[in-house]
Amino acid sequence: MSAEKLASLHVGHPTGFVNDPTDGTGPWVLPSQRKVGVICLILTESALFVIFVVAYVYYMGKSLNPPFPRDVIPFPTKTPWLASFALFGSSFTIVYAEKMMHKLDRKGFLIWWGITMALGAYFVFYSATEWYELIYHEGLTISVNVFGTTFYSLVGLHLSHVIVGLILLSIIFVLTLFGKIPEDHIEHTEMISWYWHFVDGIWVVVLTLVYFISARY
Amino acid sequence: MANGTTTVEQEEEYTPPPPERVGEEPGSLTQIVQEMVYTVDHKKLGLMYLGSGLVFFVVAGIMATLIRIQLFFPNSKFLEPDVFNRFFTMHGTAMIFLVAMPWVFGFANYLVPLMIGTRDMAFPRLNAFGFWVFLFSGLFLFSSYFTAPGLYNAGSAPNVGWFAYSPLTAKAFSKGHSTDYWTLSLLLNGIGSIATAVNILVTVFCLRCKGMTLGKMPLLVWMFLVTAFLVVIAMPPFSACQIMLILDRYLDANFFDTQAGGSAVLWAHFFWIFGHPEVYILVLPAFAIASEVIPVFSRKPIFGYPIMVAATVSIAFISLGVWAHHMFTVGMTSVGNTFFAISTMIIAVPTGIKIFNWLGTMYGGKIRLELPMLFCIGFLFQFLIAGLTGVMLAVTPFDWQLSDSYFVVAHFHYVILGGIVFCLFAGFYYWYPKAFGKMLDVKLGLWHFWLFFIGFHLTFDPQHFAGFLGMPRRIFTYEAGRGWEIWNQISTIGVFFQGASILFFVVNLIYSYIKGKEAGDDPWDAWTLEWATTSPPPEYNFDRIPEVRSRRPLWDAKHPEDPDWKFE
Numbered sequence: 001m002s003a004e005k006l007a008s009l010h011v012g013h014p015t016g017f018v019n020d021p022t023d024g025t026g027p028w029v030l031p032s033q034r035k036v037g038v039i040c041l042i043l044t045e046s047a048l049f050v051i052f053v054v055a056y057v058y059y060m061g062k063s064l065n066p067p068f069p070r071d072v073i074p075f076p077t078k079t080p081w082l083a084s085f086a087l088f089g090s091s092f093t094i095v096y097a098e099k100m101m102h103k104l105d106r107k108g109f110l111i112w113w114g115i116t117m118a119l120g121a122y123f124v125f126y127s128a129t130e131w132y133e134l135i136y137h138e139g140l141t142i143s144v145n146v147f148g149t150t151f152y153s154l155v156g157l158h159l160s161h162v163i164v165g166l167i168l169l170s171i172i173f174v175l176t177l178f179g180k181i182p183e184d185h186i187e188h189t190e191m192i193s194w195y196w197h198f199v200d201g202i203w204v205v206v207l208t209l210v211y212f213i214s215a216r217y
Numbered sequence: 218m219a220n221g222t223t224t225v226e227q228e229e230e231y232t233p234p235p236p237e238r239v240g241e242e243p244g245s246l247t248q249i250v251q252e253m254v255y256t257v258d259h260k261k262l263g264l265m266y267l268g269s270g271l272v273f274f275v276v277a278g279i280m281a282t283l284i285r286i287q288l289f290f291p292n293s294k295f296l297e298p299d300v301f302n303r304f305f306t307m308h309g310t311a312m313i314f315l316v317a318m319p320w321v322f323g324f325a326n327y328l329v330p331l332m333i334g335t336r337d338m339a340f341p342r343l344n345a346f347g348f349w350v351f352l353f354s355g356l357f358l359f360s361s362y363f364t365a366p367g368l369y370n371a372g373s374a375p376n377v378g379w380f381a382y383s384p385l386t387a388k389a390f391s392k393g394h395s396t397d398y399w400t401l402s403l404l405l406n407g408i409g410s411i412a413t414a415v416n417i418l419v420t421v422f423c424l425r426c427k428g429m430t431l432g433k434m435p436l437l438v439w440m441f442l443v444t445a446f447l448v449v450i451a452m453p454p455f456s457a458c459q460i461m462l463i464l465d466r467y468l469d470a471n472f473f474d475t476q477a478g479g480s481a482v483l484w485a486h487f488f489w490i491f492g493h494p495e496v497y498i499l500v501l502p503a504f505a506i507a508s509e510v511i512p513v514f515s516r517k518p519i520f521g522y523p524i525m526v527a528a529t530v531s532i533a534f535i536s537l538g539v540w541a542h543h544m545f546t547v548g549m550t551s552v553g554n555t556f557f558a559i560s561t562m563i564i565a566v567p568t569g570i571k572i573f574n575w576l577g578t579m580y581g582g583k584i585r586l587e588l589p590m591l592f593c594i595g596f597l598f599q600f601l602i603a604g605l606t607g608v609m610l611a612v613t614p615f616d617w618q619l620s621d622s623y624f625v626v627a628h629f630h631y632v633i634l635g636g637i638v639f640c641l642f643a644g645f646y647y648w649y650p651k652a653f654g655k656m657l658d659v660k661l662g663l664w665h666f667w668l669f670f671i672g673f674h675l676t677f678d679p680q681h682f683a684g685f686l687g688m689p690r691r692i693f694t695y696e697a698g699r700g701w702e703i704w705n706q707i708s709t710i711g712v713f714f715q716g717a718s719i720l721f722f723v724v725n726l727i728y729s730y731i732k733g734k735e736a737g738d739d740p741w742d743a744w745t746l747e748w749a750t751t752s753p754p755p756e757y758n759f760d761r762i763p764e765v766r767s768r769r770p771l772w773d774a775k776h777p778e779d780p781d782w783k784f785e
């Protein structure tokens with residue numbers, strides 16, 4: 001087929017592969033790029049966490065020397081109840097923030113979003129004090145035994161995600177504080193809340209595994 | 218946008234903005250470099266992927282040639298043992314991560330948006346990010362030759378093999394910084410790969426032109442979709458491996474330190490949880506190219522489209538559960554051995570279905586033996602043998618005998634070179650006219666094909682026998698009188714045929730760019746959307762976003778009296 005003949009068959013031509021636009025099939029609807037992108041990101045991050053979780057499970061109870069989990073994070077006295085409560089709570093407050101955002105209520109959004117950030121920040125603060133305690137008083141470091149290695153890498157990987165989430169939350173907070181809620185950016189903000197829910201979901205796994213299950217070893 | 222959907226308008230008009238030119242007149246070197254650095258165009262990035270992959274291919278190929286020269290004579294002193302170790306490590310690492318992966322992503326970048334009828338990838342800047350991260354990870358890895366000596370002067374390039382088994386990588390056994398170069402550059406490389414894979418997934422799900430439902434996508438797009446899914450799932454374990462290794466080496470963590478209760482076998486598990494899907498990450502794009510080339514040159518639509526898609530998806534799923542067949546010799550339980558032997562054999566079923574479908578497509582077709590088709594036929598033939606030796610190695614007791622022997626080397630080179638690279642070359646010949654508007658020269662191409670085909674078989678067929686005779690892989694030399702000489706010597710001679718063929722290929726790429734025959738828009742009389750635009754396509758790909766009704770939109774366009782959509 002010559003180039004000219006091909007060109008004549010180009011899009012829009014009735015005999016071309018672009019068929020009649022009045023064929024009544026309706027608009028062509030595809031999922032939002034942003035949503036699919038964030039789902040892919042969550043998928044790939046989950047795969048990363050799975051490996052660290054598997055490493056933790058594999059080495060549970062295999063430490064050759066103290067400190068052991070039963071000494072340093074015994075259930076239920078050293079379980080991070082309040083910090084977990086704060087983090088899980090932030091998943092609810094962020095939903096309220098989103099509701100305010102859809103209503104274009106800037107003040108309400110800022111309040112709920114601010115509470116979410118405060119709860120997240122408390123979680124980070126608690127982890128910092130916990131780690132300080134573990135390192136300086138209990139002598140648990142990343143190199144002391146396999147519990148230390150897997151504990152700090154798994155909890156630390158999660159913590160790094162909380163910190164990234166907090167940075168994203170503060171960007172939105174500051175932008176809204178000095179501006180308004182741009183209607184065409186509502187979905188962007190929603191995506192950050194998806195990420196925040198993901199970080200919370202990971203904490204369900206980490207909390208159960210590290211502080212509930214492995215705490216008796 | 219707030220309702221979470223994108224609506225593609227039917228008559229989307231697009232006028233490209235006038236390109237901003239800074240600096241000298243168009244066509245000057247500064248202009249070209251500037252364009253390369255600034256561009257976010259999927260076609261330019263695709264070509265940059267393919268081009269830089271080709272450079273690494275030549276470098277890693279030269280390393281392989283030197284390895285083969287060393288093994289020509291027994292007790293040879295051509296290369297020092299250390300140099301030999303560095304060469305096989307860099308050869309393996311570069312061929313997988315700096316040649317095969319960028320070629321895969323190059324084809325994906327160039328073809329996927331064109332084939333689904335859109336103007337660019339979903340996230341063009343992320344796309345550019347992925348490319349530059351890949352390129353610098355490669356340059357970083359190779360810079361180890363100049364910068365890695367470090368402490369104790371024990372450095373230079375990595376020498377721990379491409380799967381870097383623990384505890385060889387521990388600080389105690391790998392002093393200096395060579396292993397750090399390996400692990401950091403592959404961590405970087407993984408980030409780039411994941412970014413590009415996410416981009417492909419989003420592009421395919423969200424940017425298909427009107428009428429192109431998932432069931433009407435070209436098979437190539439389907440297979441790249443599954444590949445991208447595998448990258449997203451299987452690459453993070455590899456990154457996790459690298460993070461753990463860095464923690465072990467720098468913070469004295471104990472992941473792989475046996476004396477502190479860690480486990481060296483865990484590295485092997487984690488590596489192969491990535492490593493085996495990686496084989497399918499590389500081979501599915503090869504299948505993708507074959508699935509486009511074989512129908513066009515057999516003048517028949519692909520045989521069994523839905524089965525091909527189903528086979529692709531099941532290969533991807535099963536491939537996540539076969540990794541430990543690389544590790545039969547570490548001494549797993551018999552339950553573990555049996556599970557991984559059976560799952561490995563099962564994966565041959567969907568793969569076999571594909572081979573039958575390609576044969577079914579060719580059967581009764583009007584076959585045109587053009588260069589892309591030649592390479593695909595070579596692929597079918599060699600990939601079948603590769604699959605058969607694969608099933609042999611899946612039999613655990615057989616693997617105990619031949620694991621880490623030259624039989625394994627021959628097997629995976631059959632897969633990667635005889636299977637994947639043959640298809641990628643078919644892709645180069647098939648789409649070069651689209652990318653540059655010139656046909657690749659047939660005479661030079663035939664030289665390339667036959668030299669490569671002969672060289673490939675001369676090199677890798679004898680290695681099966683060397684393996685049977687007990688020659689282990691990665692030894693830098695061997696004693697005379699073990700019956701290995703003749704196989705090694707044939708193998709080394711074959712490498713020079715391959716080297717010459719690659720020379721013909723590179724010359725052809727340049728020669729045809731300058732003096733090649735004009736290709737026109739649709740030189741192969743093909744059926745997918747990329748041939749509906751000009752060669753090379755404009756930056757915006759299509760004047761208007763096309764709309765399709767069948768799997769072969771261009772067939773419908775050329776044959777309005779007998780369109781496919783009436784029968785699908």
